Amino acid sequence: MSKIKFVEANGDVSFRELDSSVLQDFQLQKKLLYTMKLARAFEEKANELYATGFIHGTLHLGIGQEAAAIGSTAAMALEDKILITHRGHLEAIGKGMSIASMFSELLGKESGASKGYGGSMHMIDPTKGILHANGIVGANAPLSCGIALALKKQKKVAIATCYLGDGAMNEGAYSESLNLASLWKLPVVFATVNNKYGMSTPIHKSHANTDLAQRGIAFNLPTIDIDGNCVLTVCSAMKLAREFALKNQPVILILNTYRISGHSRSDKNRYREDSEILDWKKRCPIKRLENSLLEQKQINQVDIEKIDLKIKNEINSAVQAAQLSELAKEIQW
Amino acid sequence: MSKIKFVEANGDVSFRELDSSVLQDFQLQKKLLYTMKLARAFEEKANELYATGFIHGTLHLGIGQEAAAIGSTAAMALEDKILITHRGHLEAIGKGMSIASMFSELLGKESGASKGYGGSMHMIDPTKGILHANGIVGANAPLSCGIALALKKQKKVAIATCYLGDGAMNEGAYSESLNLASLWKLPVVFATVNNKYGMSTPIHKSHANTDLAQRGIAFNLPTIDIDGNCVLTVCSAMKLAREFALKNQPVILILNTYRISGHSRSDKNRYREDSEILDWKKRCPIKRLENSLLEQKQINQVDIEKIDLKIKNEINSAVQAAQLSELAKEIQW
Amino acid sequence: MVRKLSIRLALREAMRQEMENDETVFIMGEDVGVYQGVNQVTGNLVYEFGSERVMDTPISETAFLGAAVGAAMQGLKPIVELQVADFISVCLDPLLNQAAKIRFMSGNQINVPMVLRAAFGAGLGAAAQHSQSLEAFFCHIPGIKVVMPATAYDAKGLLISSIRDTEPIVFLEPRALYSDESKVPIMPYTIPLGKADVKRKGKDISIITYGSMLPVCLELSFILEKNYQIDCEVVDLRSLQPLDTDAILNSVAKTKRVIIVHEAVQFAGFGAEIAAHISQTDLIYELKSPIRRVGAKFTPIPFAKHLEESTLPQLKNLLTEILAMFELT
Amino acid sequence: MVRKLSIRLALREAMRQEMENDETVFIMGEDVGVYQGVNQVTGNLVYEFGSERVMDTPISETAFLGAAVGAAMQGLKPIVELQVADFISVCLDPLLNQAAKIRFMSGNQINVPMVLRAAFGAGLGAAAQHSQSLEAFFCHIPGIKVVMPATAYDAKGLLISSIRDTEPIVFLEPRALYSDESKVPIMPYTIPLGKADVKRKGKDISIITYGSMLPVCLELSFILEKNYQIDCEVVDLRSLQPLDTDAILNSVAKTKRVIIVHEAVQFAGFGAEIAAHISQTDLIYELKSPIRRVGAKFTPIPFAKHLEESTLPQLKNLLTEILAMFELT
Numbered sequence A, B: 001m002s003k004i005k006f007v008e009a010n011g012d013v014s015f016r017e018l019d020s021s022v023l024q025d026f027q028l029q030k031k032l033l034y035t036m037k038l039a040r041a042f043e044e045k046a047n048e049l050y051a052t053g054f055i056h057g058t059l060h061l062g063i064g065q066e067a068a069a070i071g072s073t074a075a076m077a078l079e080d081k082i083l084i085t086h087r088g089h090l091e092a093i094g095k096g097m098s099i100a101s102m103f104s105e106l107l108g109k110e111s112g113a114s115k116g117y118g119g120s121m122h123m124i125d126p127t128k129g130i131l132h133a134n135g136i137v138g139a140n141a142p143l144s145c146g147i148a149l150a151l152k153k154q155k156k157v158a159i160a161t162c163y164l165g166d167g168a169m170n171e172g173a174y175s176e177s178l179n180l181a182s183l184w185k186l187p188v189v190f191a192t193v194n195n196k197y198g199m200s201t202p203i204h205k206s207h208a209n210t211d212l213a214q215r216g217i218a219f220n221l222p223t224i225d226i227d228g229n230c231v232l233t234v235c236s237a238m239k240l241a242r243e244f245a246l247k248n249q250p251v252i253l254i255l256n257t258y259r260i261s262g263h264s265r266s267d268k269n270r271y272r273e274d275s276e277i278l279d280w281k282k283r284c285p286i287k288r289l290e291n292s293l294l295e296q297k298q299i300n301q302v303d304i305e306k307i308d309l310k311i312k313n314e315i316n317s318a319v320q321a322a323q324l325s326e327l328a329k330e331i332q333w
Numbered sequence C, D: 001m002v003r004k005l006s007i008r009l010a011l012r013e014a015m016r017q018e019m020e021n022d023e024t025v026f027i028m029g030e031d032v033g034v035y036q037g038v039n040q041v042t043g044n045l046v047y048e049f050g051s052e053r054v055m056d057t058p059i060s061e062t063a064f065l066g067a068a069v070g071a072a073m074q075g076l077k078p079i080v081e082l083q084v085a086d087f088i089s090v091c092l093d094p095l096l097n098q099a100a101k102i103r104f105m106s107g108n109q110i111n112v113p114m115v116l117r118a119a120f121g122a123g124l125g126a127a128a129q130h131s132q133s134l135e136a137f138f139c140h141i142p143g144i145k146v147v148m149p150a151t152a153y154d155a156k157g158l159l160i161s162s163i164r165d166t167e168p169i170v171f172l173e174p175r176a177l178y179s180d181e182s183k184v185p186i187m188p189y190t191i192p193l194g195k196a197d198v199k200r201k202g203k204d205i206s207i208i209t210y211g212s213m214l215p216v217c218l219e220l221s222f223i224l225e226k227n228y229q230i231d232c233e234v235v236d237l238r239s240l241q242p243l244d245t246d247a248i249l250n251s252v253a254k255t256k257r258v259i260i261v262h263e264a265v266q267f268a269g270f271g272a273e274i275a276a277h278i279s280q281t282d283l284i285y286e287l288k289s290p291i292r293r294v295g296a297k298f299t300p301i302p303f304a305k306h307l308e309e310s311t312l313p314q315l316k317n318l319l320t321e322i323l324a325m326f327e328l329t
């Protein structure tokens, strides 16, 4: 278990222990395991449907990044709002979107999350607080500020979380938003999924300074910088970030992880070594939690098989439901 | 004389002495005095012409900011390129633009710097390295990167200097450009004229972090942060910045000064106290150099009167030439 | 009660009344507070409603326009002021790819009720980067409405309608006309978006216009009546999206001659849509003259006063055009 | 020598040859290097010319498009790749207020010779934010040229001309046609900007089109000939600014019937300019049918395949439109 690196707005660094309520709550941990596995299975199935010609369009998978997404969304309340990216399936599942509606969306069905109008990149469900799924890199940041501003004006006990990637940090919209959020003291968390690449470009070829917490300091914001492959660390860190945000102190949360899948379906992996991918496959966040629960004797192999089977069934019936449902309807605008 | 505060890309701070060649070169200092006075007189005359209805459009004066503009441009070579802002008269004069062509421009004449097509906000003279005068706040930053990139590719011994204001730092274009310049090691200086206001908004209401050097650190750039009302400090600091840039190390130069004039002609000064303006009037950069030269007996009152008379004549004949010249012609595009 | 107000004050009154009626309405923009707005439209509203509802922003248009989109998604009704429409160049994304698309992309689940107010147009010597008329851009974006008042009466009613609308709205204010006065009722009132207004009835020719060119077109119609006995009908579109095509077609059906006048450059301008709209109906068989369009010359706006004038559509050119349509030259 | 090439490879060849000829030409963009471009257009150029001339950028479109403008001002000839034209939303300023205006604002002292290449269009299930056809935006900006090839032959010749031009150029590539092949000479050649090409001669009706709709229009013309003995002339504009108005008017003068087809939404689209252009001439007295325009429905592009298809102009709708013009329905 790694610690939580906390960089204050003035640059002071401290390391915090994980949240004991997370560490001790094995129910929660089993739920995290289940959700991560479900998310992985969802993406694998989606990939298969794409490969066999059932899905139109593009597909950005987050295989390997499950802990970052599931751990952080697990620390939120239903009332909290999130804005996700082109690679947003995992966060959507974590925040409670039904996988049936997601498969339906991929298949262009009426019962899809966005009624067939969004597709893989734009799955939206306001009832779960998933307000936007943005295909424009960096564009979530200003919108999140506005959602947070509204929550604050409405005196809601809720925060906005802006998901974005390491690459998105170089969009002007991101810097402008850090400044605005900090200046106006908005209840927002900038959850940065640092998977080390923006499409093919590694972070050291796109960021003049790879010490990402320095961005926060520039705008007087604290940064929480953690191992994004440890779901318990992520969940603890997001709880901490949320507490700050609820007190109107915006926070940057850096979730360091790795994208094992290609950028999108057309990626030929020309820009990275197979050994690097292999290395990260070994650090699979799902296996990691599973092993920890096994070691602590909270589950056994039989439990795991049960879980896997349950997920398989859940996926299959979701796909079936999606396939059986009506094609998306024309809406009169 | 204040020292030069140098903040390294890693945050280390040191203070450097002024350039002895600047301190000892009284010819240079007299020239700086003359140019600052000329610039002030230019703007006062422009203001008068505007008030009496001779000038169409708007006018952004930089009265009080002469040291920042004249000191920095004085440290450049003719081959160096600058991009100036909506408040760019002073830098244009410093870099060598003829005031006759500037008055002509204000009056919409054929002999104007931009042939009557630009006006106060857009005076351009490529023969002096004044490549752009931009009315879009922050937009100089990306262009400067490109000019610097070209200079580097062309193996020129020259740099690009991007002038911009404190307010412009909050545009996304600025942050994106800092990153690009730093990443690509471009010969560019970001000369930030910090006059403490963006139109009516004081810096503490627009910048979440008013320690501006932190922006540099975020992008792995050194920042030189100085008293922008001391022309000798400015000139020394710009020389230093230029040396770095020539070695392909981009630098941020913060020129702390104050705009005594209103933002533009329509400004009613509702956002600041008269006492603040008065206070800064006392810190006039021109008087400051004049007094220093007087104290050091490099000039006397008679010299000053001569200078003032010469400037008066120069202004009058420039205005006259402008008035006599032809109206701007239609160019076939 | 009705009294004379300038466009500037009519806009302010609309905002004041809507802010009083609906606490979710608020204003964001650069220098909208104590500076009272770069065009003095927000005026003293900051003193009436406080800086939480009249919010000065940093110079970060993408951030604050985007924040308005987010706030609208979460149930508020922001009014954003962009000092000059040309600055859309630095904040197009929140409009083009977010506000305009969110209701649609979400399958009709999320609305974005917001107003983007922006001054536009030339004539003030503000040169190439502060003088553009970009309405055709906005009209080509499905998912937003585009409103362009030309009188104080219309400004108030249209702004109130815009604030109450559930869609994102681009509200373009003719900068050169801010001080133009007309009679404006004191009570709040609405003008439906998508309804043109015949500002002058006539039978010989339809002048279709909107925004900054309305006063010129009205003046032109007086001259044509007085000196040439040509009776012009002047149709002020008031909103371009939705567009009142009935009003256009009805007028042209009556007069059989049409000239379209706007300040924007003619090429690929909004006038083309109007002309195309007419030419796709059987009215083309009845026209007594080809359809004319007049817009600015196809160059950026130059600074020098005389050049700026000769770049913009001018009364004398319009007159020549129209006389030619009647074979009077 | 002439052989078949795809549009993708024709574009790459144009860039390769110009980079060999002129060392001031270079490429900038996201993933143009080892990734070989998101649409595989730059391909192996990075290996041929090195990463100094095929520069991968951070995801900072304003910075790198602006840098291209600056580099062009200082004498280089940048080619910028924008992965999808929709992303102009985050970098409009360097184009609208800088590149397009600098020559003019400087009183003709500074040129900005650069090419902004961008893929555009729908049909690939990329949904609302990655499918737009925004050419009408660009055409309304004085100071830039807008080029839109639809075949590999045109793509190569037009791109070489664009790179050699002294003005900023927006070069829009129909994303759905990248793999379409046609005969392309091996040697460098230019095609003048502003010259339309009659892709099929005919006498009964003029189909004016450009970009992604060309193949559909050609297919349509075969069907019309075969099944209805209607002889269509298909005019491919190839560049929209400058626009070859002679080609349009000559064709319509001959056929007396015209339909304008583009993928962009019809309202305020570029088709309006073409229609307006025709309707401002005496040709309106000769037309045998009102001018028709066909574009996408006025909504953002939906994701689902069947919805996307029914949003875009479809062959069967075009057929119905044209048959109606001949009173055959």
Ligand SMILES: Cc1ncc(C[n+]2csc(CCOP(=O)(O)OP(=O)(O)O)c2C)c(N)n1
Pocket (backbone or CB within 6 Å): A086, A087, A135, A136, A137, A138, A164, A165, A166, A167, A168, A169, A195, A197, A198, A199, A259, A263, D030, D059, D061, D083, D087, D090
């Ligand atoms: C404004 C904009 N520029 C470029 C793209 C194309 N694009 C899509 S995803 C992507 C990479 C984003 O990298 P990052 O933010 O790190 O997210 P990741 O893909 O790694 O999850 C790019 C360049 C886009 N969608 N929007």
Ligand SMILES: Cc1ncc(C[n+]2csc(CCOP(=O)(O)OP(=O)(O)O)c2C)c(N)n1
Pocket (backbone or CB within 6 Å): B086, B087, B135, B136, B137, B138, B164, B165, B166, B167, B168, B169, B195, B197, B198, B199, B259, B263, C030, C059, C061, C083, C087, C090
């Ligand atoms: C993109 C953009 N936004 C807003 C404006 C309007 N505007 C002109 S100058 C200015 C203030 C700029 O402040 P700063 O950068 O500090 O420069 P200063 O005026 O103080 O010299 C503003 C908001 C503009 N010209 N461009």
Ligand SMILES: [Mg+2]
Pocket (backbone or CB within 6 Å): A165, A166, A167, A193, A194, A195, A196, A197, A198, A199
């Ligand atoms: Mg990434």
Ligand SMILES: [Mg+2]
Pocket (backbone or CB within 6 Å): B165, B166, B167, B193, B194, B195, B196, B197, B198, B199
């Ligand atoms: Mg300032």
